[in-house]
Amino acid sequence: MGEEASCNAVSVMEAAKQQQPPPKENGLAAAGEAAAAADPRLQGISDSIRVVPHFPKEGIMFNDITTLLLRPGVFKDAVDLFDERYRGMGIDAVAGIEARGFIFGPAIALAIGAKFIPLRKPRKLPGEVISEKYVLEYGTDCLEMHVGAIVPAERVIIVDDLVATGGTLCAAIRLLERAGADVVECACLIGLPKFKNLYKLNGKPVYVLVESRESDK
Numbered sequence: 508m509g510e511e512a513s514c515n516a517v518s519v520m521e522a523a524k525q526q527q528p529p530p531k532e533n534g535l536a537a538a539g540e541a542a543a544a545a546d547p548r549l550q551g552i553s554d555s556i557r558v559v560p561h562f563p564k565e566g567i568m569f570n571d572i573t574t575l576l577l578r579p580g581v582f583k584d585a586v587d588l589f590d591e592r593y594r595g596m597g598i599d600a601v602a603g604i605e606a607r608g609f610i611f612g613p614a615i616a617l618a619i620g621a622k623f624i625p626l627r628k629p630r631k632l633p634g635e636v637i638s639e640k641y642v643l644e645y646g647t648d649c650l651e652m653h654v655g656a657i658v659p660a661e662r663v664i665i666v667d668d669l670v671a672t673g674g675t676l677c678a679a680i681r682l683l684e685r686a687g688a689d690v691v692e693c694a695c696l697i698g699l700p701k702f703k704n705l706y707k708l709n710g711k712p713v714y715v716l717v718e719s720r721e722s723d724k
């Protein structure tokens with residue numbers, strides 16, 4: 508885990524599990540049953556994510572959301588769940604993390620009536636930028652944002668597909684706070700199970716819909 512990721516995420520799925528009878532088979536199946544009891548849309552979301560072993564390198568169980576995108580009803584369920592959470596919370600901006608935060612972030616922004624701010628990988632934005640470096644499960648990277656994208660004190664949520672070490676979200680939080688944003692929460696579809704009992708990143712809540720699966724059923 509990156510040193511900045513002193514954090515974590517509690518998933519809707521995990522919260523539901525805590526109100527359910529003990530697991531009958533294995534943790535993942537139990538999580539799925541609990542999620543379905545909490546909100547049937549979560550089961551469909553979990554089932555639509557493909558797990559690709561050893562991508563992009565040995566040992567990584569890659570959670571692939573492109574299979575979810577092929578099911579428009581499930582894609583809509585995911586956006587609706589975030590819309591239901593953030594609508595009416597006075598959110599001014601949705602900041603999406605390249606690349607997969609660009610798939611979910613704009614849809615959520617339009618749904619709640621907020622502006623969308625792309626947080627991009629280095630040398631992609633044409634204007635003046637501020638940057639933050641971070642550590643990944645499989646390397647290091649950097650996020651950039653245009654100067655002027657945020658007006659100080661604006662209320663922002665940060666959107667990505669997945670939280671693993673939390674390093675990327677931590678960098679995004681730092682970047683936005685340096686620009687004067689009030690970061691309300693981070694929102695991800697998927698959280699890796701090792702994060703399931705934790706709930707904060709850099710002091711900010713992380714809202715996760717489903718736990719990642721370690722293999723395909």
Ligand SMILES: O=P(O)(O)OC[C@H]1O[C@H](OP(=O)(O)OP(=O)(O)O)[C@H](O)[C@@H]1O
Pocket residue numbers: 604605606607608642643644648667668669670671672673674675676
């Ligand atoms: O919690 P962390 O350990 O920081 O990992 C999570 C990040 O990793 C993935 O992106 P990736 O870095 O693979 O970039 P990409 O979307 O450009 O492929 C994912 O979409 C998150 O942004």
Ligand SMILES: Nc1ncnc2[nH]cnc12
Pocket residue numbers: 567568569570571644669671
């Ligand atoms: N296991 C994983 N699946 C998909 N994206 C990731 N980013 C970091 N870890 C990941």
